[in-house]
């Protein structure tokens with residue numbers, strides 16, 4: 244790739260977010276797109292994650308593009324490999340592969356004021372230019388390596404869940420797992436099946452609710468394929484349940500505390516039914532309010548801890564040595580394979596995932612950290628013309644990522660059409676609009692479990708380093724979508740690369 248190339252748009256990331264953005268840009272008539280992806284294939288999370296037990300944690304009919312339903316999901320919660328195949332299907336159907344370049348690591352991007360374009364730097368020194376820059380680098384894409392002393396001294400295998408290796412022999416081995424987030428909840432029952440002994444190191448307990456999962460009968464799949472309306476109804480039901488959980492149970496915590504309590508009780512009863520030992524039950528019971536961190540679904544997680552060869556260790560880890568994990572009280576667990584289910588670093592390594600420098604040298608990561616994390620409508624930032632930051636503070640709306648993707652596609656549609664109507668090709672959101680949006684989100688957060696509930700011990704990735712829950716948009720998805728199709732055009736300034744035009 245030479246530095247001479249100038250594209251309509253450069254998209255960073257070939258996951259579902261990047262593909263949705265590419266589909267939208269194509270609909271708007273931009274065809275010279277380049278999608279840069281650091282991995283060797285498309286699919287984002289669903290390409291990277293391959294650990295045993297991987298499945299979607301949202302009902303599949305809801306976790307897909309509404310305009311591209313998949314009638315072939317084998318289960319209500321489809322396994323990860325099906326999501327990867329769905330991503331490939333979308334890429335083929337919408338002819339996106341020709342835009343994609345794999346194993347290309349983007350190191351940064353800066354706005355070139357004279358050329359009114361983005362200059363995107365690649366590892367190795369090459370540059371790519373685009374009129375528009377879209378970062379679709381994911382929320383959960385920068386793995387967190389735990390800051391535990393001595394991991395590098397461990398003589399056995401160490402595997403992070405995002406770098407799963409099928410060649411690591413688990414059969415009959417002494418396995419240690421650090422972490423009890425949603426990933427661990429899926430993985431632990433699978434590891435217990437293979438392990439000779441399994442020790443789970445838990446720092447914070449997680450809310451787990453029953454999983455209404457099962458195979459989708461052939462007749463239902465056939466109905467979905469023949470009469471797409473039936474699947475749209477299934478999607479609506481799934482989305483509505485998630486929406487009620489989110490809006491009533493989490494966002495309106497102050498007004499509707501009983502809704503939150505129902506969520507917590509469903510999980511507690513599930514634990515009561517599955518675990519009888521009071522000591523074990525106490526260890527598995529969260530000490531923070533429901534919704535402070537992402538709850539998950541499983542029918543096999545709690546029972547795993549009742550098996551004789553599985554230990555749940557809640558004493559904190561002091562360090563790791565060559566043969567195992569040493570706890571703060573001096574006890575040790577000897578292990579052969581150490582699995583790091585330690586999640587992702589959102590607030591240091593992400594937001595943004597690459598260095599982005601806009602007008603007047605404004606560095607996005609530094610600006611967010613020196614001020615407050617915010618993107619207007621979760622997508623644009625003042626002093627960053629022609630830039631759509633798809634994984635931004637306040638962008639995640641609802642519980643299915645596809646809701647966010649499609650809301651952002653709607654925002655793009657309105658924005659680009661308004662810009663072109665103004666005979667312009669450059670857009671920039673105003674500082675005023677950004678500040679007003681931030682003020683509004685801050686006020687709404689006051690009603691949510693994040694501010695009004697008890698979240699101090701949750702250690703939730705929803706919170707940034709300043710203790711603000713700036714990841715999720717504290718509105719309903721319906722309101723987010725309504726704003727995406729109706730936001731005041733005056734919140735943006737437009738100009739043409741030929742001459743300035745009034746907004």
Ligand code: NA7
Pocket residue numbers: 300383387389390391421422423424425426427444445446447537560584585586587701702703704
């Ligand atoms: P999460 O939800 O961030 O979970 C990571 C887990 O790892 C969590 O239990 C952490 O405990 C634990 N962790 C991280 N660092 C340490 C150290 N140093 N010591 C002990 N324990 C540690 O990531 P997941 O991958 O499980 O899930 C991510 C999302 O994927 C999920 O929300 C779904 O949307 C899909 P902590 O809670 O910080 O005490």
